Structure formats: structure tokens, C-alpha cells
Amino acid sequence: MSKKVAFIGLGVMGYPMAGFLQKAGYAVTVYNRTTAKAEKWANEYKGSFAATPREAAEGAKIVMACVGNDDDLRSVVLGADGIFAGMADGTLFVDHTTASAEVARELAVIGAEKGIGFVDAPVSGGQAGAENGKLTVMCGGSEKDFETASVAIDAYSQACKLMGKVGAGQLAKMVNQICIAGVVQGLSEGIHFAQKAGLDAEKVIEVISKGAAQSWQMENRYKTMIKDEFDFGFAVDWMRKDLGICLSTANEIGASLPNTALVDQYYSDVQAMGGNRMDTSSLITRLRKLS
Numbered sequence: 594m595s596k597k598v599a600f601i602g603l604g605v606m607g608y609p610m611a612g613f614l615q616k617a618g619y620a621v622t623v624y625n626r627t628t629a630k631a632e633k634w635a636n637e638y639k640g641s642f643a644a645t646p647r648e649a650a651e652g653a654k655i656v657m658a659c660v661g662n663d664d665d666l667r668s669v670v671l672g673a674d675g676i677f678a679g680m681a682d683g684t685l686f687v688d689h690t691t692a693s694a695e696v697a698r699e700l701a702v703i704g705a706e707k708g709i710g711f712v713d714a715p716v717s718g719g720q721a722g723a724e725n726g727k728l729t730v731m732c733g734g735s736e737k738d739f740e741t742a743s744v745a746i747d748a749y750s751q752a753c754k755l756m757g758k759v760g761a762g763q764l765a766k767m768v769n770q771i772c773i774a775g776v777v778q779g780l781s782e783g784i785h786f787a788q789k790a791g792l793d794a795e796k797v798i799e800v801i802s803k804g805a806a807q808s809w810q811m812e813n814r815y816k817t818m819i820k821d822e823f824d825f826g827f828a829v830d831w832m833r834k835d836l837g838i839c840l841s842t843a844n845e846i847g848a849s850l851p852n853t854a855l856v857d858q859y860y861s862d863v864q865a866m867g868g869n870r871m872d873t874s875s876l877i878t879r880l881r882k883l884s
Contacts, residue, residue, distance in 0.1 A: 599622045658687075665690070677704060731756050732756060775856065829871055
């Protein structure tokens with residue numbers, strides 16, 4: 594497989610992900626809307642940067658992207674300066690954006706007309722997972738395209754699995770976000786209850802985290818939740834974007850998500866309190882305000 598790849602989007606996730614590709618021996622060219630950030634990445638990792646997504650994609654066997662939402666994805670993929678304009682027949686596009694299954698299927702069809710393979714590959718693990726190269730990746734696409742993509746994805750992942758056809762990766766990521774929403778709300782209520790009951794919340798969590806209540810959120814967020822610290826991690830704005838996709842898709846397929854809808858509204862309350870950029874564990878601030 595050619596060692597030349599491109600990475601589009603250098604946010605808190607994409608920046609280190611592209612770095613791990615470069616460290617793994619790939620010749621990486623990056624593109625970011627803020628050129629200064631792309632230039633910084635190139636200097637830090639000894640890679641290259643391009644002025645447009647098209648230029649970054651030219652000559653690359655695989656092109657990865659990790660941007661904000663459906664519209665952001667279309668804007669960097671389509672058009673005269675888009676990714677697809679720079680990709681050749683027989684190449685592969687891997688999308689790490691958390692987006693809708695609909696846009697994945699849409700772009701896969703357009704790519705196929707140019708002979709471009711497509712894998713939707715949203716990730717889980719947050720900023721820490723990206724920085725440590727320990728992401729979990731859920732993929733949708735053909736087995737052939739997945740096999741090609743997974744070799745490169747291995748540079749920054751601890752688990753990578755094919756979930757089904759194009760769009761299945763995004764659907765699996767929706768399941769991930771649905772589960773996280775419920776867990777964070779439950780953890781918020783548990784810590785809030787412990788504090789109101791006069792218990793040492795840290796001692797409580799240290800004990801119950803060794804039992805059936807254990808979760809990633811509990812292990813990684815309870816201390817900062819107790820200390821009321823939320824200036825890090827996965828922002829509330831992004832979680833609401835993701836839950837909006839979950840709820841819209843649920844409506845389309847006839848799935849009932851009452852708890853997810855409720856937690857989405859709770860996150861809306863956190864936004865109204867000015868918590869747009871706070872970590873998703875900031876759900877507990879709403880309970881404190883209500884007390």
C-alpha cells in the first residue's frame with residue numbers, strides 16, 4: 594500500500610491522529626481551514642500541508658477526514674477544491690467525522706462514480722484517546738475497503754471493527770452516544786445524591802467503581818465532577834450535535850429514545866447556563882443549580 598496519505602481537519606482529534614500516521618511511517622499531507630494550524634502540525638511532525646483539500650488529496654492512496662458535521666464534511670469533500678476532486682480512481686476515503694449515516698451513503702455514491710472507495714469510521718475515546726493513539730473506531734463499508742483502511746487506522750486505534758455496509762459505522766457511533774448520555778446523567782445524579790447525603794463522594798465512587806456500577810465515565814470523570822472542573826474533554830455543543838443526529842435517526846427508523854431525548858434537553862439547560870464548551874460531565878452543574 595502506498596505510504597502517501599492525506600488528513601483533512603486538525604481539531605483536537607484530527608491533529609494527534611494525523612501525527613500518529615506520520616510517526617507510523619506514512620507520508621502525510623494535511624489540510625485545515627486555519628492554515629497556521631496546518632503549518633504548525635507540519636513543523637511539529639515533519640509532514641506537509643496544502644492550501645486546499647484537493648491539493649492535500651492529490652497523489653494520496655488514502656484520504657482521512659475528521660471535521661465537525663454533515664455540512665462541514667460536504668464542504669471539504671465536494672466542489673472544485675474538494676477532496677474528491679483531487680482523488681484518483683482506486684483510492685480510498687475514510688471519514689472519521691461523527692455525522693449522519695445519510696451523508697455517509699450520499700458521499701459513498703458520489704465517490705463510487707469516480708472509482709473512490711468509502712469507509713465511514715467515526716471514533717470514540719475523546720481527546721485523550723486521540724492523543725494516546727487508543728481510539729475505538731466503528732466502520733461501515735465493503736470488506737475490501739475496510740481491510741485497506743484498518744491498516745492505516747491501526748496507527749491511532751486500539752480497536753477497529755467493521756459494523757456493516759456504508760453508514761453502519763455512523764449508526765454504531767449513535768449507539769455509543771446514546772449509552773454515554775444515559776451513563777453521564779446517572780453518574781451526575783449519583784454524585785449529587787452522595788454529596789447531598791453528606792457522604793464523601795470520592796470514597797463512594799472509589800468503592801462502587803469496583804462493582805457493577807463501573808463505567809469509563811465513572812473512572813475518568815468522577816474526580817473532576819466532584820471538583821466542579823469541566824474545562825476539557827468533549828464539549829456539550831458537540832454532544833448536542835451528536836444526540837440531535839441520534840434522535841433524528843430514531844425518528845426515521847421508528848426507535849424510541851425517551852431517556853436520550855430527556856438528557857438532550859438537560860444538555861440544552863447546561864448550554865443556557867453558558868456551558869457550551871464544557872465537558873459533557875458538566876451535566877451535574879444543572880443539578881447543583883436546581884438544588
